[in-house]
Amino acid sequence: MDQPLHCYAYPSPLGVITLGIRAGALALLDLPGEARPSVDAEELRTEPPAEEAELLGRVGQQLADYFAGRRQHFDLPLAPVGTPFQRAVWAELARVPYGETLSYLQLAQRLGKPAAVRAVAQALGRNPIAIILPCHRIVSSGGGLGGFSAGLETKRSLLQLEGVLAPELF
Numbered sequence: 001m002d003q004p005l006h007c008y009a010y011p012s013p014l015g016v017i018t019l020g021i022r023a024g025a026l027a028l029l030d031l032p033g034e035a036r037p038s039v040d041a042e043e044l045r046t047e048p049p050a051e052e053a054e055l056l057g058r059v060g061q062q063l064a065d066y067f068a069g070r071r072q073h074f075d076l077p078l079a080p081v082g083t084p085f086q087r088a089v090w091a092e093l094a095r096v097p098y099g100e101t102l103s104y105l106q107l108a109q110r111l112g113k114p115a116a117v118r119a120v121a122q123a124l125g126r127n128p129i130a131i132i133l134p135c136h137r138i139v140s141s142g143g144g145l146g147g148f149s150a151g152l153e154t155k156r157s158l159l160q161l162e163g164v165l166a167p168e169l170f
Contacts, residue, residue: 006052008045010060013067014154019059020128021052025079026059029129031150066131069161072098074132082126089123096137099162103141125149131158 003023010017020028048056058076065071080090092110096102102110108120124135130150136158140146148155159165 006045006048008048008056010063012063014150014157017063019056021048021055022079024051024055025077026055026129026132027079027081029059029132031130031154033150033154034130063131067161076132078129078132080128080133082123082128085119086123086126089120090127090129090133093124093127093133093135093138096134098134099164101137101139101159101164104138104146105141107138121147134158137162137164 005020005022005027007018007020010019015032018030062071062074088111092107104117104121108114108117124138127133127135136148136155145152145155156165160167
């Protein structure tokens with residue numbers, strides 16, 4: 001992890017998303033309102049070097065397509081940094097299809113660790129690549145939304161976008 005993380009602001013329907021590129025892969029996608037600060041605003045770059053510009057363009061286009069309802073799968077090189085257990089949780093998380101949800105318990109069971117529900121939830125809270133590693137698709141067993149580091153309104157918005165929840169009527 002001796003490669004630097006270069007961060008960029010991406011305007012989205014949710015607000016400004018922070019994207020982080022490290023060694024030619026997406027290593028960070030922080031949503032607005034993340035409970036954990038991961039990047040200081042002074043670290044945000046405005047002009048990517050040539051080797052990162054193409055990847056940032058692909059990330060931006062794929063996110064725009066996702067928010068417009070035209071993309072259900074992402075095709076990007078990812079480099080999330082975490083413990084072996086966290087990476088195993090995130091890898092299983094990546095298998096949860098668009099428009100579907102699992103409970104924290106079901107995700108723990110898929111990992112072969114049904115007693116590790118709290119550890120799974122903690123790993124989800126440390127997910128560095130939101131949306132693409134879709135932690136918003138994990139909900140409580142009792143039917144509630146559960147937690148979300150960017151806030152429940154953001155989780156609700158993403159699940160509505162994917163057709164899991166009906167849009168709220170005002």
